[in-house]
Amino acid sequence: MVVDDALLTDPRALAAVDTGGVLRSAATAGAQVRSAVDGAIEAGIGELAGHRPRAVVLLRRPGASRAATDLLTALLGPAVPVPVVPVDRVPSWIGPLDVVVAHTADATDAELAEGVGLAVRRGAEVLLSAPGDGPVASAGAGRVRLVEPRIPIPPGLDLPRALSVGLVALSALDLIDIPLQGGLSPLADHLDAEAERNQPGHEPFLNPAKSMALRLAEHTPLFWGTDPLAAAVAGHAVEALAAQAGVVGHAADLASAVTATGLVRAIDQGASGGDIFRDPFDDPAEGPAAPPPRLVMVATGDEDPSQVSLRLTGRTWPSADLVHPVEEVPRDARHAPLLRAVVLASRFVVASVYLGLATRTTEPA
Incomplete structure (x- = not known):
């Protein structure tokens, strides 16, 4: 799946590819x-x-x-x-x-x-x-x-x-x-603000959905939630990637996710650069290599997700992308976990649309 990075920096090209107006609808x-x-x-x-x-x-x-x-x-x-x-x-x-x-x-x-x-x-x-x-x-x-x-x-x-x-x-x-x-109204207002952040005219470094799309490109996404609301958002993110970009991923709550020992090993190997003892000539890979995992830790609560991870799993995940929108929804906001959940759900949907457009997997109108 080849990603056209340049497309995400060109609003006119995005509009030309998005013939169904999916980005406009997501907003x-x-x-x-x-x-x-x-x-x-x-x-x-x-x-x-x-x-x-x-x-x-x-x-x-x-x-x-x-x-x-x-x-x-x-x-x-x-x-x-x-x-x-x-x-x-x-x-x-x-x-x-x-x-x-x-x-x-x-x-x-x-x-x-x-x-x-x-x-x-x-x-x-x-x-x-x-x-x-x-x-x-x-x-x-x-x-x-x-x-x-x-x-x-x-x-x-x-x-x-x-x-x-x-x-x-x-x-x-x-x-x-x-x-x-x-x-x-606060929920709707936060979604409007998220739509503004993710609009096509913003460069990827200012657009969290574009940035997420580029981070997930050519990887196997793993969305692990540190709390029940975050785990529900993680499941939605995987469904959005499948529907909008044809990408297969994994979603779970953190405590359950760490029991998938094969995924944990893959994350750790990716973080360390793989097996240093493997000789690619003596041990050639059989067939095409699987896309490397990209761990995205999703959090909606007030507590520091690293502390939550230490309590639940006994370790942290330095290589993970941490998505915890406390700047968008501060800790003293009423119903903050719910507001963060809907903001992240929207972000992951728009990121999936951007990824689908950049890989030409989004179905044209």
Whole structure:
């Protein structure tokens, strides 16, 4: 996969290659948040205030729904006062005391349509973020709180919308302390600021997404999260790289990642320059060499990630790229871990788009 480095320094060339306007669509993250919140309020989500459900079911469907569910689950943590159940399908025990939250960009998702229909028949509250036409919306039979997309975007760029609808639902149920009216404005504002940093006109040394794209080029990316929110972002980063740039990577939480001893050895060998005792003439490589690993440590908490790593794994990772946006979201900011998570999720998506454009793997319009 050959990377055209010069392309990333030429805004006009980028625009010419980005025939589908993916970069422009990725910059709508803040607008997606605002429109999703407005749509959820208009759908009557505020009527759930004071309702204490038996369980909250978060549906993980293909696409951004998976990352949104992982982020919401990590945000709630183990202390949430009601069971929160992340599942791929609506469970058979669903009933009138339960709340279902679902998002999809696929209006024809047959499995989701079946699940929505089941939940409605059983009397559950359903908050559905989906296109207004197609089998999924029709399955609600007018008895779901439907939030339709208001900003058209290509597939894979809808995490801000999916996450916002989930946050509004959890806020209405009083499971998180984000007020409905204006509560997500800081999130949208930080996404707007990140879009400004990552705009095509900025040189790579001023553009964190371009810089990340160049660092990942011709490497096997390993995204390891030092906390639950960061691990969810890491998973989204790997999915974005696969979707936008055709790059295969690895994502995990730090404590689990270090059990992959082969990856740890590869990281350490790469940091030390490889095996100094290997003779390339006596021990020739068989076939093309695999791309070397590039470890990206992702952190969203307030604590120094190096200290977290020492506590969890007994070591640090000097060769890793540390991504911990405490300058963008300072430690005293309200909901700082969530804000850092959405900033990083957006950055990794845009970096994936830049890498896809620079390697000509992004599908043209």
